[in-house]
Amino acid sequence: MKGYNFAYLDEQTKRMLRRTLLKAVAIPGHQIPFGAREMPLPYGWGTGGIQVTAAVLGRADTLKVIDQGADDTTNAVSIRRFFARTAGVATTTRTASATIIQTRHRIPETTLTEAQIIVYQVPQPEPLYQLEPSRTETRRMHALADYGAMHVRLYEQVARYGQIAISYDYPVMVNGRHLMAPSPIPAFDNPKMHRMRALQLFGAGREKRIYAVPPYTAVVSLDFEDHPFRASRAAHVCALCGDRASYLDEVVTDDRGGRMFICSDTDHCASRRESAP
């Protein structure tokens, strides 16, 4: 697109983001403030993820963008078009063909590789936010690895509900040191973060924070010995491809209360149907 910088951002902003990303990689799970720029999309549309992608993306990349597992939502299509226009990069819906995957709220079912980078859009980067609204205080808690309050909160849930009742954005401990918000992915996806082969980058636009998890880094969901973490999914089979292991969305099929369960990851589901005998 004429009149725009490559990938929209000016070079000075990219340098600032790149320096921040390198420090984020060096301190896995630690949130780093950055000077967020105004983007031509509103907050909630993944401006943090977009800025991270813009700082990383090159001409040779192939970009995939998903929103809740789907490539075809308005949000995913807008971001894909934005980079196709401003950076001229190839785009794909195929997880295996992508070099960079920007995502909102899911990790693809297809195992990611060393040749890939996944960029998460993050609305709230602070895992202690609900316990402690003060940024000054949470910074101190991270500095001291003072995470007792989070364990207490989770144990109160066990006492009250008989289990930890968190289905999304389930807190994780990274590299045995930093408590981290995995972004609002389903807890089902948490185990995919553990020792993932791909580099994981996280961008929070409104909160102006970047963090990262290098490949093969320990990412452990908080739990208790007598109440171990379980990656749960709806106990159904995908109505389209028959998968019994993928994460499912429940969709309404008519106005008489008809429902079915289908894969949340649209590329995964389509690939299975194509390769079915």
Added chain:
Amino acid sequence: MPADLLAHPGFADPVHDAQASFRAVLQALARPGTLWRVAPPADPPPPLAPAAAAVLLTLVDADAPVHLAGRFAALAPWVAFHTGSANAEPGAAAFVLSDALADFATLAAGTDEVPEASTTLILQVPALDGGPKLTLRGPGIETTRNFAPRGLPADFAARWAANRRLYPRGIDLVLCAGSTVAGLPRSIFIAESS
């Protein structure tokens, strides 16, 4: 700028060479001890290796002051011209460029609350292989990885251990030789191999 420095241009393609060089450094720090090629300027001023020149042009600017140590000090006009960065004292520099491993205690290691306010040491060495074998483990490494750069001091492992004990504070290293970079982020453990 002195005429002899003027003869050495920056990136041929500032946008795309910086992007490619950044990706090399990003991968280098994300996968410690692996070697990545940058997109260097064609003719960096001596004694600057192409990789070290590319790292400076990619990351340094007026908001990220650099300290040019030892014989690199003479390159200050070239660095200022191409990056806008001012020369800073080691303890106040976002980046230190050196060809000798600095005493980590003279560099910024960040604070407990802001560990990212720390120096990245750009260390130019003769080669990234063929030296004494080090064994790395930690984030970015599946099990362990061997890495054998030349030009590190004999007591490097002990000095690194002292840096690692500061975690999450600490110094991050980007090693440069020829057109290749490797990274040693503060998060990893390094042992001498027998």
